[in-house]
Amino acid sequence: MNSGGGEDVEHFRSRARVWIEKNLPAADDPAEVDDTELQNVIFDAGFAGIAYPVQYGGAGLTFEHQRGFFDEAKGRRVPMGFGVSIGMLGPTLLDFGSEALKASHLPRILRGDELWIQLLSEPTGGSDMAGALTRLTRDGDTYVLNGSKMWSTGALYSDFGMCLARTNWDVPKHRGLSMVAVPLRGTHGVTIDAIRSVTGVLGDFCVEFFDDVTLPAGNLIGAENEGWTVAQRLLLHERNAGNGLEHGIGLFGVTGEAPGVTVDDIAEGVRRRGLSADPALSQRVVEAYIEATVSHHAGERVMTGLRTGALTGQWASLLKLHLGVNSNRAAKAALATWAAEGVIWDGDEKTTGRAGEMFLRSRGFSIAGGTNEIQRNIVAERLMGLPREPSFDLDIPFSEVLRKRKNF
Ligand SMILES: Cc1cc2nc3c(=O)[nH]c(=O)nc-3n(C[C@H](O)[C@H](O)[C@H](O)COP(=O)(O)OP(=O)(O)OC[C@H]3O[C@@H](n4cnc5c(N)ncnc54)[C@H](O)[C@@H]3O)c2cc1C
Known part of the structure; x- marks a missing residue:
């Protein structure tokens, strides 16, 4: 073919x-x-x-x-x-x-010579990405960046960040944003602090502070004040790739299995403990198998639909929602079948305690790239055509939003 x-x-x-x-x-x-x-x-x-x-x-x-x-x-x-x-x-x-x-x-x-990351979420919140407070100000042939980003995966060892910042405060929030490439290594005015995650790892996530960081105007990605469109596309690529679709095929594991815990892992716990006849545990294994199979076929269907044009738009959100719900469910099933062995984790990925670690990590899958609630909103509004959730700040200049928020 x-x-x-x-x-x-x-x-x-x-x-x-x-x-x-x-x-x-x-x-x-x-x-x-x-x-x-x-x-x-x-x-x-x-x-x-x-x-x-x-x-x-x-x-x-x-x-x-x-x-x-x-x-x-x-x-x-x-x-x-x-x-x-x-x-x-x-x-x-x-x-x-x-x-x-x-x-x-x-x-x-x-x-593989250059690593890029996304700088979207801020200490004030990540779901309302269009409410970014980081400021990008034009100054001749350059831009000056001030503000802070948070939860940035891999910032400590990456070369560039794609950063969403506000260039215009006098228009509604989605219309005053721009996307800019920020060099992260040794750049004057960039401070990167490691955050310790719930699994105990220091530095997977970071918080960055930008103090009068001077950037060439050519670092702008997309047109000035059209950063929202760029950010939306970035999130679309994130949801596609994270589900093993499009350019993410092969780079994010196999579509279907919840990351870190496979159906075999869950079944192995039952076998090792000699409890294959236990109906409750067998049911957990079967449920995990069904979830993985459904997820795999849904992924295939979305992938084919996007490729052939039968589907357009935010279908990866449906897959991301399943990932967010199912990764926690699979980790819980692994915990149930491995019992005590599943929670004694010594940091070695190959030991059984991985179930405990995955239980902690799985929370991240329900948050990263847009929380389960945000994916539900996208599925409801953009795929099912339901009405948008009420909002008070879509049509007023961003500079008035904070003042008006208390009356909402
Ligand atoms: C593993 C991981 C990796 C990440 N990597 C990156 C990264 O590389 N770069 C980056 O920029 N960010 C990254 N993030 C941050 C992530 O994008 C944000 O955590 C996420 O968007 C949620 O933002 P928040 O944590 O500020 O929660 P908030 O936005 O403050 O939300 C708090 C709670 O309110 C709910 N909520 C908010 N708005 C609504 C609404 N309209 N309707 C219903 N419920 C709502 C949320 O679902 C959530 O439960 C990462 C997060 C994780 C866990």
């Missing part, structure tokens, strides 16, 4: 298979592998950014080719740390970045 990317998908797959066999170590190979070096190798062979245009370092093929590559790479070591940059931020740059930004950053992103 040729799906429009030039090379026949089957031909591409067999070419990829030969290359993968020679170049990607087995997933359980105990030898230390540097993920950046491995990504460099994948890029140099033309298998990074499979659906990115050739002029930006991609292979110029389709998502079907990308899926083919990662199907062939099952059981092999594939670098997983570049999913946010390649699956979410890169596609946003492709959609809205200037030619100069795309040409200089996309090849580096695909090669």
